[in-house]
Amino acid sequence: MRQYDDVNQGLKSLNQKFRLPENEQREIIEDINRKMDLPMTTRNRVQWKYYAATAVVVLLLVIVALPLIFDNQSFVGESEQPQGSFERNPTPPVTDDTEEVEYTFLIENKLPFDIYSMELRVYQKGDLIASPTSMNADGSPIKQGDIIEFEFLEMDGLEAGSAVVELFVTLEKPSKGSEKQFSPGKNSIMLFEEYKDFTFWLIGESVDKFYLFDVSEADLEILNVEQIKEEDNEIAAMIQERFSLGLTKEEVRAIIEIKYASSLADGGEFWRYDFGENYASPLDDMAGIDTEGLKEGKVQAQLFIDWDDENKAKSYSVFYLNHSDGKVYDYRVFENGLEKHHAITE
Amino acid sequence: MDLQVRKEQINDWYHAYSNDIYNYIHFLIGDHEQAKDILQDTFLRAYSHYDSFRGDNVKGWLFRIARNLTIDDIRKKKPISYFLDSIPILKSTELSPEKAAMLNESEQELYIALNKLKLAYRDVIVLRKIKEFSINETATILGWTENKVKVNLFRGMKALRKELEKGDFSHETV
Known part of the structure; x- marks a missing residue:
């Protein structure tokens, strides 16, 4: 908490550090006053630099994207899921940059202990819609203060309306099929067309007594x-x-x-x-x-x-x-x- | 409205807010001369669009104009950086001698860390934590929903603390 306070205080102290020298401040208002006295005109200059840069960006994108498209086509079929491993879209695939992220769930570990993985099950109308699991890529623990992000794409099928989320956490890397999961229970939420980001805090004292707290609509400052x-x-x-x-x-x-x-x-x-x-x-x-x-x-x-x-x-x-x-x-x-x-x- | 009254009003607003707005623009682009130009354009734009001002939060309105002009400026001068949402103000971890003289050691670290963040995070942190606008005012200035402000502030502060920790780490290991 002290560290948080320090960062906030530090930011506040930066407020008046970059001040405009008085003489320059005076020169600017004199300039403004002079220009305000001129008749108002509209300028419509062609920003050729802007258009040239945009063209370069597009060209670069085409150069970068073409090999990737051909590369993906040659691997069609290799990335298919094994039959029968899951009943319904259990884990979103690695995010495809070309598809818009529909909903984002951020879960911050505020528990006084480390977590190994998080599985977020999302239900709508009683059906399990998605159940992605997330952990650190290098297998390192999710420490207190770390945030895990779950992104759902349009193809995951989440729709605006009521939903239930259920989180399961594991504390250690599973060994030989044994995976002990702990859950704080289910949370009911509303998915809106306008608000697509959700923030949760995982709070409590132990795996026997912990909570998934929805702070999306609460004032984080409070x-x-x-x-x-x-x-x-x-x-x-x-x-x-x-x-x-x-x-x-x-x-x-x-x-x-x-x-x-x-x-x-x-x-x-x-x-x-x-x-x-x-x-x-x-x-x-x-x-x-x-x-x-x-x-x-x-x-x-x-x-x-x-x-x-x-x-x-x-x-x-x-x-x-x-x-x-x-x-x-x-x-x-x-x-x-x-x-x-x-x-x-x- | 009488143009003379409008001009006086612009002058009053300039005296009340010019330093705050200059300060904000400076945080976004990190260049004194550019910040001055945009500051001047902000008040000229406010003068020419005076009739479009609705409501009582003139400070928020001026900040919104300043932000739009700054983004336009970045887009024109650094279109690729803008496209990637990464406009590093500092080319290295070194501050110019002028800036270094203005800031103490911890402020320097904070300034460097802040300027390594992507624009959206820097923008929301500057407005909320440095300029101390409310969530509602910040949302209006940025044209975002309040929820988006909260989420980006949350992520931004997290990213800022990570940058600061990285700084600590490098001090310890060097």
Whole structure:
């Protein structure tokens, strides 16, 4: 996360590095003003350089493509699949550059362990439409942070409408027919004519408990959580740094040494901590967030913790005032380990 | 609209956004003189197409004009590179002395890595991460869907981090 933050900060710092010197800036506006005073004319010059370059490109393409076409024709028949190996178009062939990619699925491994291969089964109307498998060409593991891309061509037969995707992963190279696959279950998605790119994150802790999370329509900025800075809010920064799922009540009490309010709701227990001197929430609802109080600085942060049956932190969220921009933010960690961070006020 | 009012409006916009737009064009093509020419053309185009401006996001509109002019310029000057979507600004990993003087060591690494990316990635990273446009504004400037912005930003940042890692690797092994 720190590295991600560094890259973002670095990019921001590049913003004003290439400035236009003041004298040149002045010269340009003088030029603009002079030209604006002239009567407007349209130029229609033939860009002969452009056309000549285009002709060269076309010629080069013809030279390169012709041998390939003849080469492919001489091998017709050799690339046919063995009969009966699959029932229906199980694996897309190597991408043919001449055919348009219809749908793209990106799956990022965000699991804390390596994967050997991924098989993505796509169903429509109950039928298995395609089930490509992908792995690194050199057999190296798919590490945390690596992205695997599945491309489906028109010939694969995916159509706009509802679909179900099911991912299977293997952790090791299979030996002598034994291949242990793990699956996070099925995800329902909608394929649209307009939106043809899907992004998924593989998240969780172990092969017994992991999820395929669809982030295609979510705001990646909200989900790509950066490190909260201490100058923005010391309490939120501390919670992000020191909290994790699975903490016990004793561990939480050791981290936060102030009083908390506790409540039972929906059969589970949750706690609320209010970080503010002499602060008492004006809301009747234990689960209510005092957005106004946060914005006015009466309370610096409100922390909510959900507990599971074993009295371990199941999920938590902290609402806080960002001192740098004056907005109230929500930072939360869900049961599946996913983090989310965004402003909830203007 | 009165041409004098229009001219004053262009002048106001120039004072407010010229540096930002120059900066953006510079990131796309990496050439000071070319960036200046395109900057001038951007405001002249805004002047001549003033009536086509709809809405209230003038900054986004100007950026869109600047981008279109930059792409036109690249297409005319480097049609093959444009066709291949690879317009390497830097011919090597060395920066010019002027640029090197402007940037500290980590900024230099980032700048070099950014300029090794394909245009679509560089474009979306510059708009989102450097110029800090929202996803919606970036989509409008680029003429893309919001989803395409997200996916390209995601892939672009990934590619950028890989380039940076490569840089680290070469430092360690040299």
